[in-house]
Amino acid sequence: MKLKVDETSIEVSVKPTLLLLNKEEHKSAIDLLHIIALKRR
Amino acid sequence: MLTKGLRGFDAATVEKVKELYRKPGLTYREVAEELQVSLSTAQKLIKKEIPSFTAFYLGKTVSFVRKEDLEVFKEQYKVERKTPIYDKETNSFLFQSFVHSTTGELARVTEVSTDGDVLAKTERGTDLPLETLVSTGYQSSVQLEEKTANNMRGYCVFRFVKPSHLQSPIYDVVEMFSN
DSSP, X not given: OEEEEOSSEEEEEEXXXXXXXXXXXXXXXXXXXXXXXXXXX | OOOTTOXXXXXXXXXXXXXXXXXXXXXXXXXXXXHTOOHHHHHHHHHHTSOOEEEEETTEEEEEBOHHHHHHHHHHHXXXXXXXXXXXXXXXXXXXXXXXXXXXXXXXXXXXXXXXXXXXXXXXXXXEEHHHHHHTTEEESOOOOOXXXXXXXOOEEXXXXXXXXXXXXXXXXXXXXXX
16 A cells, blocks of 8 residues: 655555455445545535 | 795785775665665666666676765655655554543554654644553554565555544545555
8 A cells, every 4th residue: 555645635545456355344445435435525 | 024824915905905895886785775765666766866887896797876876866855755654663554543442532643754753643632652652551453464565556546635633534444455
C-alpha cells in the first residue's frame, strides 16, 4: 500500500489484486468505501 | 634495519598502494544507506537523477557516486520525499488506531517522522509520543503481520478529503488496507 498525505487529502494506493482477494477485512474495507462514497453524494 | 625474512617498503610505495585501494566514491549501497531507501530505489535514483561514474576498484569496474553529487541531490530530495508512513522500530503506521484499555477512548497515529518519532492524537485532542500513549494504557487495535510483497502491476487509487475527526471511516479504510 502507498499513502500520500497533505494538508487537505489522503490518497491510498492499493494493489488491485488485494481488493479481489476474498478476505473478510478487505470486504469490510470495500463496504466502508461504499459508505464513504454514498455519504459524499 | 630489517629483520631477516621481512621486506620493507618505502613510504612512497605505501602511499601509491594506499591510493590504489582508496574508494573513489560512494557505492550504491552506501547511497541507499545515506538516503535511507532500499538498494533498488537507490539504483533507480542513480540511473535517473544522481550522476555516477565507473572506476576500477579492487580488481573490477564498479559504479560510484561522488559525495558532492549526493549532497546536492539530498537537499532536493528532502523537499520531494514522501511523508513517512511506517516506523519499523515500533511496528506502527500512520493513522493506526489505539484504544484505551479501561476507558475505551480512541487515539490515532498522526505523524511518523523519518527520525523514528511517532506521534498520536487522542480523542480529547492531546498529542502524545507513541511511547507515552502506550504507557498510559492505550493498546493498538491492529497488529501488523509480516507478509510477502505483492508485486503485481498497477494500483487502485482512492483519494479522500482528510477527515477532521479520529472516528472517521476513512481512517478505518486506510487501516484495513495497511494490514
